[in-house]
Amino acid sequence: MTRSSSGSPPEKPDLGKLRFTAVTRKTRADFEGLFEAPGGPKYCWCMAWRPLPGRREQVQHAELKRAMMALVEAGTPVGILAELDGKTVGWCSVAPRQTYRKLSPQQDDGETGIWSIVCFYVPRALRGSGLAVALLDAAIDHAFAKGARTIEAYPVDEASPSYRFMGFRDMFDARGFHEIGMAGSRRHVMRLER
Incomplete structure (x- = not known):
């Protein structure tokens, strides 16, 4: 995003131009580019909630990337990317719960x-x-289009000091998700059925 010369905040992007694509072998490079960009989550490769061999605290960043890329290469659904004006600008991990x-x-x-x-x-x-x-809207559409009967999410309240990467409860409430319990002291377990 560009800043104006007056030092004012960046312009709001035109979200009407967003495109969403699943991460596949074909879009793998876009996924890698987003995660490896400055500020990107290359420290986790979105493997925090996925099975890993061995003890999590001993797995190095390069091993996390290899594990994620192995899922992509195997054709395992891992999530979707957002693209704006030809640039990959966002990610959501949405996949079969198993x-x-x-x-x-x-x-x-x-x-x-x-x-x-x-x-x-x-x-x-x-x-x-x-x-x-x-x-979130694109992830919902994607999951139902791929055969989901139920979508489950684990968001937190906006004041939460951790797990903010899982999204905020209010945005799931606004889309019709209902709470079915808690996962720990911060994460709400919420569902949407169609």
Whole structure:
């Protein structure tokens, strides 16, 4: 985003021009570019909620990237990207719940047709622009188009000191998600059915 010469804040992006695409072998380079850009989440590669071999605290960043790229190469759904004016500008992790590790204590692994939304990444310059909400809407559409019967999410309240990358409860409330419990002391377990 450009700043005007007067030092005023950047212009709001035209979110009507956003395009959303699934992360696949074909879009892998766009995904890597977003995560490896300055400020990008290359420290986690959105593997916090995905199964990893060994102890999590001992896994290096390069190993996290390799694990994520192996999922992409295998054709495992991992999430969607937002593109604006030819540039990848955001990410949402949305995938079948069984591709993640256990996300809440009350999780019933016998349930089928559930997709989970576990993470958003919006670059600092675009925060507050509505991009996270646009990503949520696109993630909902994507999951239902891919056969989800239920979408589950784990957002926090805006005042939460942690897990903010999982989204805020209010934006899920506004889209018709209802709370079914808690995962820990901060994360609300919310669902949307169609």
